[in-house]
Amino acid sequence: MPKVRVALAGVGNCASALIQGTVKYSESSSDTVGLLSYSLGGITPKDIEFVSAFDVDSRKVGRDLSEAIFSGMNNTPRFQEVPSMGVKVKRGPLLDGVGKYLKEVIPLSGDPEADVVKELKDSGADMLVNYLPVGSTRAVQAYATSALNAGVAFINAMPVFIASDPSWAEKFKDKGLPVAGDDVMSQIGATVLHKTLVKLLHDRGAKVEETYQLNIGGDTDFLNMLEESRLADKRESKTSAVRAMTPYPVPTRIGPSDYVGFLKNDKVCYIWIKGRYFGNTPVTIEAKLHVVDAPDSGGVMIDAIRGTKIALQRGVAGELVSLSSYCFKHPPQQLPYDEAKERFLEFVEGRRER
Numbered sequence: 001m002p003k004v005r006v007a008l009a010g011v012g013n014c015a016s017a018l019i020q021g022t023v024k025y026s027e028s029s030s031d032t033v034g035l036l037s038y039s040l041g042g043i044t045p046k047d048i049e050f051v052s053a054f055d056v057d058s059r060k061v062g063r064d065l066s067e068a069i070f071s072g073m074n075n076t077p078r079f080q081e082v083p084s085m086g087v088k089v090k091r092g093p094l095l096d097g098v099g100k101y102l103k104e105v106i107p108l109s110g111d112p113e114a115d116v117v118k119e120l121k122d123s124g125a126d127m128l129v130n131y132l133p134v135g136s137t138r139a140v141q142a143y144a145t146s147a148l149n150a151g152v153a154f155i156n157a158m159p160v161f162i163a164s165d166p167s168w169a170e171k172f173k174d175k176g177l178p179v180a181g182d183d184v185m186s187q188i189g190a191t192v193l194h195k196t197l198v199k200l201l202h203d204r205g206a207k208v209e210e211t212y213q214l215n216i217g218g219d220t221d222f223l224n225m226l227e228e229s230r231l232a233d234k235r236e237s238k239t240s241a242v243r244a245m246t247p248y249p250v251p252t253r254i255g256p257s258d259y260v261g262f263l264k265n266d267k268v269c270y271i272w273i274k275g276r277y278f279g280n281t282p283v284t285i286e287a288k289l290h291v292v293d294a295p296d297s298g299g300v301m302i303d304a305i306r307g308t309k310i311a312l313q314r315g316v317a318g319e320l321v322s323l324s325s326y327c328f329k330h331p332p333q334q335l336p337y338d339e340a341k342e343r344f345l346e347f348v349e350g351r352r353e354r
């Protein structure tokens with residue numbers, strides 16, 4: 001099996017969890033907690049190699065990726081030692097990557113900006129995974145354009161719409177490249193729990209009347225999301241996933257709600273649903289979810305990376321529909337979780353084109 005060569009834009013908590021998990025699961029095939037399966041389409045975590053990375057934080061740029069993932073403001077737990085990777089983090093283009101609140105805590109690297117296209121080509125990357133902060137619209141579009149110009153696939157883990165925007169998907173199709181996204185849906189996260197609860201009420205004949213989802217956390221993702229003007233796409237991404245579970249509109253409010261520093265990378269989510277069932281009888285559901293945020297996305301991203309490699313091997317270009325429905329909150333096509341998983345596995349097995 002040829003290696004899956006991955007480049008990263010943004011070496012924050014998610015990149016840390018992804019790399020730690022990839023190393024962990026490369027070492028042993030007996031402990032596979034959190035992976036859909038050890039081998040997907042013949043690709044195992046051992047086949048994934050990180051070949052290039054970009055950031056703007058002076059505490060990460062210039063360092064080996066194995067050290068950068070534990071540097072700066074990164075505060076997700078260290079669950080795996082990572083040996084030196086021989087990949088130095090390059091200074092990426094800043095544009096709107098660092099907002100009002102992140103400016104206070106991220107010292108910018110003075111290194112010259114890397115030529116992202118050249119770096120992607122020279123490293124032999126198959127794909128670029130985008131982990132930039134919420135609201136980095138221009139920066140994300142710049143990295144997506146570099147992926148197009150370098151001839152690599154693009155996986156968008158955050159909510160600036162690329163795979164789900166038909167004009168961007170078309171650009172990737174024209175270049176013969178796959179694109180997946182947008183905004184990774186964590187394994188046991190707020191979105192999958194909320195959409196599944198709403199669907200349960202609907203499937204059981206109840207009427208959902210109102211719902212909200214409040215989220216708090218203590219990492220730079222939550223600090224950045226205090227800036228409401230950067231949040232429109234994040235709210236839309238999370239809301240659209242729940243909205244798609246009922247055929248009628250439900251008053252809904254979903255989004256990041258506050259930054260609580262001492263929570264570090266822990267995330268606490270409160271879901272509230274009000275509805276009616278037989279005899280117009282009222283029901284409310286209140287759920288509290290407490291997770292560590294970054295590892296919650298790591299296993300899903302390993303699946304997205306493997307699915308994207310399969311698409312590259314088969315010459316599938318443009319938006320990866322089933323993969324995105326399964327792995328992301330704001331895909332080109334919203335589906336209930338079980339249907340998305342079934343279609344993604346059909347794609348992996350070659351029984352579905354995309």
Ligand SMILES: NC(=O)c1ccc[n+]([C@@H]2O[C@H](COP(=O)([O-])OP(=O)(O)OC[C@H]3O[C@@H](n4cnc5c(N)ncnc54)[C@H](O)[C@@H]3O)[C@@H](O)[C@H]2O)c1
Nearest residue numbers: 010011012013014055092093094097133134158220293297
């Ligand atoms: N479970 C999850 O944690 C989860 C789920 C869904 C989506 N996401 C999204 O994934 C993204 C990454 O999350 P995270 O927790 O790793 O965030 P993070 O804040 O820990 O990391 C972001 C990194 O991007 C860097 N950066 C900022 N501007 C840049 C630029 N122009 N070029 C290169 N690097 C730049 C920062 O210095 C930082 O290292 C966020 O947008 C988040 O909302 C995360």
